[in-house]
Amino acid sequence: MPVTVRLPGALRDAVGGDNKVSADGRTLGEIFADIERRHPGFRERVLDENGRLRTYVNVYIGEADARQSGGLDAPVPADAEVMVIPAMAGGWR
Amino acid sequence: MAIADGVRLPASVRDEIVAHAREAGGVECCGLVAGRDGAATRVIRCANVAATPAVRYRIDPREQLAAFRAMDGAGEQLFAIYHSHPATTPYPSSTDRAEAFYPDAAYILVSLRAGAPEMRAFRISSDPPGSEKTVREVALSAG
Structure with a gap:
């Protein structure tokens, strides 16, 4: 059963312009791989060269912070909503 | 959200942002x-969790x-x-610029360097x- 992945902000560009996509997978890594199959280049936008979540990307599986739940190995329940949220950050220096 | 032609902020929103900056x-x-429907409605204050909050912010x-x-x-x-x-x-x-990832949102900056608030x-x-x-x-603009 597909889960809903929400992508506010600039990441919607990486999935064709919608800020919400459906994806299949039982872990976050499988979810991202499924999105990558349909939207090549997505993975590079959210993962660094070591395959870890980029520092400016926060991912929540329901209320769980994916970084605290196993990263790409984090389990994704069938009824979960995944939020991939770019950071809001900056500063004068 | 169409912000290309300008950003209108109700006085309550502008005042709240300035108050937050002063505090x-x-x-x-x-x-x-x-x-809502392209019009600003309210401010949601957030904590700045940057390691050096005098010069950086991270919501x-x-x-x-x-x-x-x-x-x-x-x-x-x-x-x-x-x-x-x-x-x-x-x-x-x-x-x-480097850390801006919300192209559909307006980025509002306020400075109190001159005492009176400057907002752009x-x-x-x-x-x-x-x-x-x-x-x-x-x-x-106000409104």
């Missing part, structure tokens, strides 16, 4: 402005998640992201996506 004093304050990711959920629940959208520059011009720095609004985007980001000031 934050020498550190950068930050938060969101929610909107607490948990508060960001909660804000998105609250806006969804209220039928609102993200209208703007604001932060203060306590001692410098209210113009996006290179850090502000910008759009920061990459076109095409992934290219170097550009900053475009948009007119800020």
